[in-house]
Amino acid sequence: MQMPNPVMSIAELRTFIAKEFPQSVDDFPDLEVTRVDAGRVDLRMRALTRHLRPGGTVSGPTLFGLVDLAGYFCVLTHIGPEALSVTTNLNINFMRKADPGLLDVEARILKLGKRLMVFDASVTQSDADNIIAHATGTYAIPPRKQEG
Amino acid sequence: MQMPNPVMSIAELRTFIAKEFPQSVDDFPDLEVTRVDAGRVDLRMRALTRHLRPGGTVSGPTLFGLVDLAGYFCVLTHIGPEALSVTTNLNINFMRKADPGLLDVEARILKLGKRLMVFDASVTQSDADNIIAHATGTYAIPPRKQEG
């Protein structure tokens, strides 16, 4: 698949997150951007006690928040930091229980249009390769100022 | 639509939540069960500062957690508290920005099978009637012991 080129590097995304998006650091304290590439953003987080459901597995809202954030970083790195894009749809399948510890997310842009960005994202436990959760989502991209 | 009858009353659900499910009270401190009926569970929560995204709107993971919880209470009230059902799929559309304050969720069972429960849920701002978010989800119901 042809992938659009990013307009932000991995270093620029890390700087942006630290300065402008501190709440993602609050939600996911050890969040690491592990890859920014054409049509692609990968993240790694550490699932802590507060991310767990009774029974000790990572909660649905944590996994939802993680894939949604990966999708947001897809828009951000490929459109630039001006646009205030918002999630319009997210479909998530939960496939296996996730244990505490490191989780990897691979997010991939399926379409980067003028008005919509569609992505999918897979979450795996970092020391295994079974998919824990898989999501597909859409972000609405606001019209650029010059368009109006 | 024919709706299955609940096996727990609204009072029994409130007692169950307080005793067995305190983390839902942690996530949503003012959570109130406002209705338990045939095929139906309604909830009300208060969106506080910690539920907000920058810009002051209720976050996606908060809305996800809320509709997922409403789905869980649908299974619980209609199957009983033994079954440890888990979300397998959740599809959510975000339609309008949600302001801090009271949010209402109406959840409805679309199918209650032996192995799967399908529901949908609408979230509205309590003083308005526009839908903020709408979700459809599936819970897997584990086999009963006597089945094996």
Place this chain on the structure above:
Amino acid sequence: MQMPNPVMSIAELRTFIAKEFPQSVDDFPDLEVTRVDAGRVDLRMRALTRHLRPGGTVSGPTLFGLVDLAGYFCVLTHIGPEALSVTTNLNINFMRKADPGLLDVEARILKLGKRLMVFDASVTQSDADNIIAHATGTYAIPPRKQEG
């Protein structure tokens, strides 16, 4: 929920379908528009042999086509016939087997924005009230000429 008012009546929609949209009549020969109302379009079709899967139940693509068409008629009756809107996302849950015969679809607009229309739709067997299939979908509405 506040529902937007339609700009086409049920009679106007029927005329439009007959003149401009004959392929919907080919796919669903006995298609009947049974309701056009604020935020609402209902349809009735007759499932024939060619709509069935082996085993005699109505096929997934038939149910998909039917709910997608109901969504299209939601846009059409509430925006007008100029706009060439297209489906961007459709999520469908199949809940029960559908027998040949009459099927009813109730479609409801959840959001009518400038750029996106979100709807849900339920399919029931006309002589019963269990939901056979439930879908949520999004149509992208193209920019009006005067906007550019």
Place this chain on the structure above:
Amino acid sequence: MQMPNPVMSIAELRTFIAKEFPQSVDDFPDLEVTRVDAGRVDLRMRALTRHLRPGGTVSGPTLFGLVDLAGYFCVLTHIGPEALSVTTNLNINFMRKADPGLLDVEARILKLGKRLMVFDASVTQSDADNIIAHATGTYAIPPRKQEG
């Protein structure tokens, strides 16, 4: 990702389709199974006039039917031909218009459990590599006889 091994070869799937599943040949006359591998089934079809919408693009129900069929073949090749599995959920994003001609589908098993099989599928125009449609779906696998 660890992928389950198929229990049918590509030749066995082709024979099975010809003998037991002729209606897929009716719907998609030039359907070709191009790959059966661990956790993977690829198909190729030719979009003809009857698969097109006005405007000359491949219709939504055609693309839905194609990805649903690819998911069915995932179950079939990895569980065996006895099980009468059924689609319970399918979420599809339409990303680009598809022209008449050859379409390729790549379907991948995300989870193969005892009761549910989750897959995703991407459709591309055979001479290009942009994704036209992407779907995620779930098949319910009936209990084996010896289980009961």
